[in-house]
Every structure is written in structure tokens, then in C-alpha cells.
Amino acid sequence: MQPLSRTQITWRAAQDIADGSYVNLGIGLPVLVANHLPADREIILHSENGIVGIGPAASDDQADPDLVDAGGQRVTLRPGAALVDSAAAFGMIVGGNIDITLLGAFQVASNGDFANWDSMHPWKGPLVGGAMDLAAGAREVRVIMQHTTKEGEPRLVTQCSYPLTAPGVVKRIYTDLAIVDVTAEGFIAREIVAGLTPEALSEKTGAPIVVASNCATLSAPDL
Amino acid sequence: MKSAADAIADIPDGATIMVSGFQGSGMPNALLRALVDHGAKDLTLICNGAGPHGTQQARLTDAGQVRKLICSSARGRSDEPTPLERLWRAGEIALELVPQGTFAERIRAGGAGLAAFYTPVSVGTDLAKGKEARDFDGRTYVLETALKADFTLLRADRADRLGNLGYRGTQINFGPAMAAAGATTIAEVGEIVEVGSFAPECVQTPGIFVDRVVVLPDLR
Numbered sequence: 001m002q003p004l005s006r007t008q009i010t011w012r013a014a015q016d017i018a019d020g021s022y023v024n025l026g027i028g029l030p031v032l033v034a035n036h037l038p039a040d041r042e043i044i045l046h047s048e049n050g051i052v053g054i055g056p057a058a059s060d061d062q063a064d065p066d067l068v069d070a071g072g073q074r075v076t077l078r079p080g081a082a083l084v085d086s087a088a089a090f091g092m093i094v095g096g097n098i099d100i101t102l103l104g105a106f107q108v109a110s111n112g113d114f115a116n117w118d119s120m121h122p123w124k125g126p127l128v129g130g131a132m133d134l135a136a137g138a139r140e141v142r143v144i145m146q147h148t149t150k151e152g153e154p155r156l157v158t159q160c161s162y163p164l165t166a167p168g169v170v171k172r173i174y175t176d177l178a179i180v181d182v183t184a185e186g187f188i189a190r191e192i193v194a195g196l197t198p199e200a201l202s203e204k205t206g207a208p209i210v211v212a213s214n215c216a217t218l219s220a221p222d223l
Numbered sequence: 224m225k226s227a228a229d230a231i232a233d234i235p236d237g238a239t240i241m242v243s244g245f246q247g248s249g250m251p252n253a254l255l256r257a258l259v260d261h262g263a264k265d266l267t268l269i270c271n272g273a274g275p276h277g278t279q280q281a282r283l284t285d286a287g288q289v290r291k292l293i294c295s296s297a298r299g300r301s302d303e304p305t306p307l308e309r310l311w312r313a314g315e316i317a318l319e320l321v322p323q324g325t326f327a328e329r330i331r332a333g334g335a336g337l338a339a340f341y342t343p344v345s346v347g348t349d350l351a352k353g354k355e356a357r358d359f360d361g362r363t364y365v366l367e368t369a370l371k372a373d374f375t376l377l378r379a380d381r382a383d384r385l386g387n388l389g390y391r392g393t394q395i396n397f398g399p400a401m402a403a404a405g406a407t408t409i410a411e412v413g414e415i416v417e418v419g420s421f422a423p424e425c426v427q428t429p430g431i432f433v434d435r436v437v438v439l440p441d442l443r
Contacts, residue, residue, distance in 0.1 A: 048323060049245045049393050050395060051393065065248060066391040066392035068246045068248050071246070072246035083392065085327075085396060085398065085427075086323070086396045087328060087400045090324030091324075094342065094343065123304045125274055125296070125298040125299060125307060125308045128321070129323050130322070130324060131322070132322040132325075133322050136342075136345070136346065164348045164349075165348065167348075
């Protein structure tokens with residue numbers, strides 16, 4: 001059994017973004033999806049600090065401290081980009097203009113609840129950023145995360161133990177082991193890595209998971 | 224105004240202050256440095272990201288000048304608590320955490336003369352606890368109140384004598400909303416341009432919202 005690397009998960013998630021989509025990528029693993037967008041599709045990346053149309057990351061000589069994305073990375077703009085203020089940028093999000101948001105998560109529940117903002121750390125200050133706005137406002141919420149914690153605990157669960165970011169919004173989860181859809185019937189595996197049996201997948205998943213009858217092999221190029 | 228110190232000299236203890244900026248872009252660092260030196264205390268600070276250590280804004284919270292913080296993030300990036308995280312844990316700073324879009328809209332509403340609005344954001348989470356909820360067209364929303372300030376501090380790229388402002392790149396972020404929501408709005412800019420040199424449709428914050436401008440040419 002060969003789990004996908006972090007880079008391969010982001011590559012795989014990128015392949016599912018349709019031509020013409022407006023997309024917001026969350027901080028962490030999701031922003032790496034930008035490196036793998038299919039070149040033949042016009043996909044417009046939105047950043048909550050006011051960019052519609054982020055281009056590639058800035059090289060050292062391009063880097064401008066007044067062109068940063070939501071994670072503070074120095075970025076470029078693609079031709080046709082627009083810059084707006086924060087209230088307008090969030091109006092785009094909560095107003096339902098973002099087709100897809102890809103977010104990281106600590107946990108996703110089989111009813112689509114997810115938790116990604118409060119790690120319940122003993123001393124770290126709280127941080128919510130734009131996570132709840134994206135979760136409530138984007139037309140589709142997809143999550144990218146490892147299938148289990150470093151300690152092997154499932155992140156796909158029946159009920160989140162961490163504080164929720166939003167209830168009932170996640171539609172699809174990309175992990176190192178599987179692509180899982182969240183449906184009215186609970187988790188359904190659409191793709192599973194080669195060599196992982198449905199039984200082994202169930203053991204690593206903290207809620208009932210059905211393997212789709214047409215379940216495919218989850219694979220990605222060496223990246 | 225001649226200097227950042229002059230521009231903030233009348234900020235009293237107990238004032239509510241909005242500070243624009245996002246990930247370093249649009250931070251009014253000269254005004255913040257002057258406010259630390261000025262020493263006003265018991266401030267309510269309304270800023271999006273209060274977490275990063277070592278910034279001029281963090282110097283204000285670290286110095287114990289802030290009694291209440293309204294923000295979307297107060298998390299440091301280090302492996303040990305930042306001074307802000309210690310003050311928060313010790314109960315020395317009250318913290319109101321707000322989803323960033325709600326934060327922006329509360330400020331926008333404050334500047335537009337609105338008292339409150341309903342948003343779907345945070346419904347079903349801990350941040351909606353205790354807030355009035357109401358259904359519209361089958362969806363649940365929570366009531367969020369507007370934010371206003373005694374003083375707004377922001378950075379822009381350029382200004383004219385009337386206070387019209389233009390920003391560079393992502394410097395704009397919370398600037399327009401905070402400029403409107405501040406009773407007294409103070410901008411630090413890299414350049415003063417002649418009245419009439421802005422194309423009227425390219426004024427990003429009109430001077431009607433701006434009370435004081437400090438030019439700091441080394442910012443550009």
C-alpha cells in the first residue's frame with residue numbers, strides 16, 4: 001500500500017476543479033493545489049485579502065510586500081486580476097460567488113460537519129481567520145487532509161470532537177488514502193489507493209464508510 | 224500633520240482604535256510606533272491579525288496598552304507563547320474573536336451608519352453562542368453588531384490635500400471600511416500628490432472619511 005504524498009494529494013484535488021471556476025484555497029496544504037492546476041483550464045484563484053486572480057508565487061526579484069495572499073506569501077497577479085478591499089472580498093465569499101473552497105481540517109464528520117479552526121491548544125491564541133466565512137459562503141466545500149492523525153487516530157468521524165467551523169457543508173474529502181464523498185447516506189469512497197482493502201480503509205476511518213461499486217484506484221504521478 | 228507623533232497626540236486613554244493591515248501590507252507602522260511612544264493605555268484595539276510577534280502592532284499589545292482586542296486571529300507563530308498569548312491567558316487582555324468576513328462587515332456597517340446585520344457565517348458554531356438567531360427564507364442567520372472607532376490608523380500609498388487616498392496592491396484591505404468607521408481617521412502615506420491628480424474614479428478612499436495625513440516618504 002502506497003499512500004499519496006502531500007504533493008500528490010494536492011495534485012489530485014486540482015484535477016477535479018472545473019474550467020471557469022472561481023476558487024479559494026485555504027492556508028496550509030490547500031494552497032499547494034495552485035501548483036497543479038491543469039494548464040488548459042481557466043481557473044481564477046481568489047484571496048480573502050482582496051485578490052481575484054492570483055498568479056504564480058513571486059520570485060525573489062518580483063516579490064512585493066504589497067502583493068500578498070491570505071497566508072502572507074508574496075504572489076503575482078494574473079492578467080485580468082482585480083484588487084478589492086476586504087469587505088468586498090468577503091462579500092464575494094458570503095454572497096455565494098466562490099464556486100469551490102478547498103480547506104484543511106482536523107476532522108470531518110459523516111454528516112458534513114467539519115472542524116479546522118480551534119485546535120484546543122493549551123496556550124496558543126485563537127485564530128479563525130476567514131475559515132467560517134468560506135465554509136458558510138462557498139458554493140462547495142472540499143477538504144484536503146491526512147486520513148489519520150500522526151498517532152493514527154481517524155480524522156473522518158461520526159461526530160467532530162473539535163469545535164465546528166460549520167455544520168453540514170463538506171461535500172468531498174481528499175486524503176492520502178482515498179477520495180471520500182459526504183452524502184446523505186454518510187461517507188462513500190470513490191477512489192482508494194492500490195493495495196488498501198475496504199476493510200483496512202474502514203479500520204482507519206472513524207465512521208461507517210461505503211466503498212462505491214465503481215470505486216477507482218487513487219493514484220497520482222510522481223511529484 | 225508634521226509627524227506621526229503629532230497625528231496621534233490627542234489619542235486618550237480608553238480610546239477605541241481601528242488599525243488596518245493584512246499580513247504586513249497596509250500596516251500603519253509609523254503611527255503604531257508613535258502610539259507606543261505616546262503611551263495611551265486601556266485601549267480597545269480592533270485589528271484583523273494580532274498574532275505575529277515583533278510587529279509595531281504587537282509592541283502596542285505587548286506594552287500592556289490594550290485592554291480589549293477585537294480580531295480574527297491572536298495566534299503567534301512561535302513554539303512558545305508570545306507576550307500577547309501570555310497576556311490573554313493571564314486575563315490581562317479581553318479578546319473577542321470574530322470571523323474575518325464578519326469582522327470586515329461589522330466595520331463596514333459601522334461606517335455606513337448601520338447598527339447591526341444578519342449573517343449566515345458562524346451559525347452552528349461556538350462563535351454564534353449567545354447571539355440572536357433568525358431564519359430568512361429557510362436559512363438561519365445570526366445578528367452581528369456594527370463596529371465603530373474613535374480613531375482609525377491606516378496606511379495608503381498616496382494622498383492629496385483633501386485626504387483622497389490611493390493604495391498599492393493588497394495594501395487596501397481594511398482601509399476603506401475602517402476609514403469610514405473611524406470618528407477621526409489618520410492615514411500615513413508615502414507621497415502627497417496635487418489635488419486633481421487622482422482620476423476621480425480611481426480614488427479608493429475619498430477624503431470625506433480622512434481627517435489627518437502624515438507623509439512618510441521613506442515608506443515607498
